[in-house]
Amino acid sequence: MTVEQQLDSLELMVNVGPQHPATHGVFRMVLWIDGERIVDVEPHIGYLHRGTEKICENEQYSQIITLFDRLDYIANFNNEWVVCMAAEKLMSTEVPDRAQYIRTILCELNRIASHLLFYGTFALDAGAMSPVMYAFRERERIQQIFEATSGARLMHNYFRIGGVKEDVPADFVQRITAALDPIKATIEEADRLVTFNEVFLARSRDVGTIDGKTAVALGFTGPNMRASGVDFDVRRAAPYAIYDRFDFNVPLGDRGDCWDRFWVRIREMEESVKIVEQALKQMQEGPIMAPTRRISRPPKGEVYVHAENPRGDFGVYLVSNGGDRPYRLKIRPPSFCNLMSLKHMMRDAYVADAIMILGSIDIVLGEVDR
Amino acid sequence: MTQERPAPAARAHPAPAEAQAALTEKGKALSALLHEALAEFKPAMSAALDEVVLTVDRANLVKAATKLRDDPRLAFDYLMCLSVVDYEDRFEVVYHLRSLAKPARFTLKVSLPYDDPIVPSVMGVWPGADWYEREGHDLFGVNFEGHPNLAPLLLYEGFEGYPGRKSYPINDYQEW
Numbered sequence: 001m002t003v004e005q006q007l008d009s010l011e012l013m014v015n016v017g018p019q020h021p022a023t024h025g026v027f028r029m030v031l032w033i034d035g036e037r038i039v040d041v042e043p044h045i046g047y048l049h050r051g052t053e054k055i056c057e058n059e060q061y062s063q064i065i066t067l068f069d070r071l072d073y074i075a076n077f078n079n080e081w082v083v084c085m086a087a088e089k090l091m092s093t094e095v096p097d098r099a100q101y102i103r104t105i106l107c108e109l110n111r112i113a114s115h116l117l118f119y120g121t122f123a124l125d126a127g128a129m130s131p132v133m134y135a136f137r138e139r140e141r142i143q144q145i146f147e148a149t150s151g152a153r154l155m156h157n158y159f160r161i162g163g164v165k166e167d168v169p170a171d172f173v174q175r176i177t178a179a180l181d182p183i184k185a186t187i188e189e190a191d192r193l194v195t196f197n198e199v200f201l202a203r204s205r206d207v208g209t210i211d212g213k214t215a216v217a218l219g220f221t222g223p224n225m226r227a228s229g230v231d232f233d234v235r236r237a238a239p240y241a242i243y244d245r246f247d248f249n250v251p252l253g254d255r256g257d258c259w260d261r262f263w264v265r266i267r268e269m270e271e272s273v274k275i276v277e278q279a280l281k282q283m284q285e286g287p288i289m290a291p292t293r294r295i296s297r298p299p300k301g302e303v304y305v306h307a308e309n310p311r312g313d314f315g316v317y318l319v320s321n322g323g324d325r326p327y328r329l330k331i332r333p334p335s336f337c338n339l340m341s342l343k344h345m346m347r348d349a350y351v352a353d354a355i356m357i358l359g360s361i362d363i364v365l366g367e368v369d370r
Numbered sequence: 371m372t373q374e375r376p377a378p379a380a381r382a383h384p385a386p387a388e389a390q391a392a393l394t395e396k397g398k399a400l401s402a403l404l405h406e407a408l409a410e411f412k413p414a415m416s417a418a419l420d421e422v423v424l425t426v427d428r429a430n431l432v433k434a435a436t437k438l439r440d441d442p443r444l445a446f447d448y449l450m451c452l453s454v455v456d457y458e459d460r461f462e463v464v465y466h467l468r469s470l471a472k473p474a475r476f477t478l479k480v481s482l483p484y485d486d487p488i489v490p491s492v493m494g495v496w497p498g499a500d501w502y503e504r505e506g507h508d509l510f511g512v513n514f515e516g517h518p519n520l521a522p523l524l525l526y527e528g529f530e531g532y533p534g535r536k537s538y539p540i541n542d543y544q545e546w
Contacts, residue, residue: 045523045524046522046523046524046525046526049524049525051533053534054533054534054538054540055540057536057540058540089419090389090419216447216448216470217447217496217497217498218497218498219448219449219450219496219498220498230470232448232470237470237473238473238475297386298389299386299387299388299389300386300387300388300389301388301389301418301419302389302418302419303389303418303419303421304421304450304451304466304477306450313450315450315451315466317451317453317464317466319455320389321386322386322387322388323386327455328453328455328456330451330453330455330464332450332451332453332466336501337498337501339501340497340498340500340501369524370524
């Protein structure tokens with residue numbers, strides 16, 4: 001017998017527990033490992049389950065917007081937009097142009113902020129301690145614009161059914177134009193520091209690969225799906241609001257590994273900057289709220305709307321019985337569905353890769369658990 | 371001293387408006403195609419705003435789902451959302467499907483009796499239905515037959531009851 005055959009090897013169960021600096025929230029993974037190779041992974045979620053869907057059945061439509069802020073707490077405006085779109089579609093409300101532009105600009109800025117956070121924390125997962133500081137410095141610029149507009153850095157409660165709560169401050173356009181240049185510089189810096197860095201490439205290239213067909217079958221949406229080569233961006237495939245007025249590209253990866261998911265998000269930041277620049281030019285004066293009643297009572301019916309959140313395809317299925325509260329509001333969170341692919345992606349991974357793969361999916365537990 | 375007050379007169383609330391179904395040309399074509407392709411399962415076609423809605427029997431669900439995915443005219447490969455709705459006299463499992471290649475989307479519904487909420491699992495057709503079905507079982511008590519692991523997903527172990535149902539009170543909590 002060789003030495004290897006003589007060695008008795010057991011499978012070890014490692015609990016990457018809910019309190020962990022690298023699980024991006026209260027998420028628990030149980031890994032069964034054989035040496036350094038992962039044999040099996042079992043994700044456990046539910047540590048942040050707050051019963052949002054049930055609460056929504058008991059609150060009026062304008063009250064549930066605050067709940068949606070707290071779902072994906074990094075892309076708040078995007079969540080608010082989807083619930084407003086759902087109610088507006090059911091009520092056939094025409095949202096005025098200026099409100100659409102304000103919503104688009106804020107959501108794209110939020111996408112940049114979210115991808116910046118991903119850039120910082122993913123590099124941190126790989127071991128680089130500095131990019132997270134640079135990323136948060138730029139995020140701070142964006143969050144200060146948000147604070148001037150809506151009053152809060154994170155939990156905005158700014159969108160309303162029919163438009164937005166109040167008009168933007170007077171220096172909105174100047175502030176954003178001034179903020180876009182440092183953001184472009186940070187994106188270039190990300191490419192110089194991290195994207196093509198030899199160590200980062202070694203950590204993330206060919207790690208956690210998933211092909212396009214499996215991604216679609218598992219519902220693995222957003223930049224993750226596009227990194228596997230599947231061209232599905234809700235802003236392009238099913239344009240909502242005014243996205244058909246902008247000229248932007250949809251970056252696609254080829255291999256579907258961690259590096260591709262990182263690269264796609266960095267490129268998407270550039271595209272979002274383009275959209276914000278175009279929207280700022282096109283925005284005109286006008287009303288910011290459609291003439292709606294104070295208490296929205298959508299007619300009896302149901303609607304499913306979805307939008308491109310920074311994390312993927314965020315959907316809301318709203319069933320109304322004509323009252324002032326939703327009858328059933330089902331939230332389709334992208335991170336919840338993206339986590340289903342975790343097991344597939346970890347099939348040949350080392351333990352060190354487990355953190356990289358989890359980081360590359362870019363989950364937010366607020367929307368996973370609701 | 372409590373006095374018996376007469377019950378207040380019933381107010382005449384106007385009946386809530388219904389959202390009008392308004393299918394576009396594309397929607398009507400899709401509706402006709404689905405009706406013809408799934409004719410053997412006798413689907414009930416309807417519409418919700420601009421969305422085609424198709425209701426099948428739970429016995430035919432897996433075969434219909436397989437046909438929807440595999441038929442090259444349909445190619446519904448992406449399950450967008452799987453929800454369970456509690457209508458108090460029945461449950462409805464709602465599948466929102468999308469075809470990335472075509473592109474097209476529609477809603478598939480299955481109606482379940484309230485005291486027998488069992489429906490076959492579609493994990494064999496769309497593996498992405500996994501956690502949706504676990505969540506549906508966890509929060510609503512709907513049993514997805516054929517699902518390999520219906521362990522609780524969102525609720526903690528030892529939780530009794532199905533909080534998603536309308537019968538579960540909103541402000542009840544359990545001592546743990």
